Amino acid sequence: MADGFNQLDQRLADSGYDEGLPASYPPRPDIDERPIQIAHANIWSRFAAVTGLVSALAGAALLAHAIAPSRLGVIGQVGISAWVGVSVAFALLTIILVVIARHSGTIPNRPSVGSAGIILLICGMLLTVAGLLIANSFPKGIIKAPARDEAPISSAQAMTGGIDKAVGQCASGWHDIGLDGYVGISQARYCTDTTMAYVVFDNDSAASLAKGPIRARVPDLLSRYGGGLQPQDLWLLTGKRWMVVGSKAQVTGLQGQWGGQAEPLMSQH
Incomplete structure (x- = not known):
């Protein structure tokens, strides 16, 4: 039997069949077998x-x-x-x-x-x-924060008390100011010791109409009621329905308590 197998192998060798299939198939030309590179973000x-x-x-x-x-x-x-x-x-x-x-x-x-x-x-x-x-x-911005306006305009005693608290006591007392010819004014008082005065208006309309004329009359009122300051030394603090006149230090001190807009009295003249 061994001789029979040997004869079969010899016949296969002679016919070339023993070469068999190749050990590996050749790569296809359209397939890239290089290692795949994963692109990482730089x-x-x-x-x-x-x-x-x-x-x-x-x-x-x-x-x-x-x-x-x-x-x-x-x-x-x-x-x-x-x-x-x-x-x-x-x-x-x-x-x-x-x-x-x-x-x-x-x-x-x-x-x-x-x-x-x-x-x-x-x-x-x-x-x-x-x-x-x-x-x-727009140096101050397009949208502005609402201005504080906390003056106690409903009470003359609260107004004078607030000013005294901010700038010092008015020893001689507060006196009424005669503003004949102006309507819509509920309070108008001054203090000679501190050279301060304030005005309160009845409503918004009266305030918008009278603020300008009263501001223009301040130098005349100053000469009448005294105080030692010149118009160029005075500052004005204004709220929606009130005005206060005094020195820069007085006005800025009161502004911290009530709010309002502070500016030199003569800034628009």
Whole structure:
């Protein structure tokens, strides 16, 4: 039997069948057998996106500060120049990082690398420019906080007591002022010791009509009632339905207690 198997093997060898199939099939020409490379995001482009975001946020803060500086709390206390500096500095840093990212990737100068940082940078610059334009056009902002107006106009005693508390006691007492020819005035009093006077109006209409003429008469009233101050030394504190005249220190001290708008008496003359 062994001789029979040997004869069969010899016949297969002679016929060439023993070569059999190849050990491995040759690779197909349309298949790339190189190791697959997974594309990872360039770390520099991520840094550029972060710095671009900071630039955009600083520009947004600047714009908000320009629109409503008195309603932003801590943000409103930061100067405009500081927000501009942050926005511009991080914009420049973003440009540098994008350049580095485009020259350090597997495919140099690829346009899509760092695109997020570029987009955020552009947004930050647009917001910064808009904020600067609004800040220059509206130095006090477009949206203003409502002014405090807490004068106790319903009581003459409360008015004089509040002024005494803010600037010092009126030793000689408060005296009525004769404002003949003016309607809609409920209170008008002065103190010679402190050279202060105040007026309270009956309603908003009377206040809007009489504030201007009474302001123009202050120098004449000052010469009549004395006090030692000149008109250019006086300041005016005005609320919705009241006016107070005094020195700058007196007016600013009372403003902290009642609110209102303080300005030099002669500012419009």
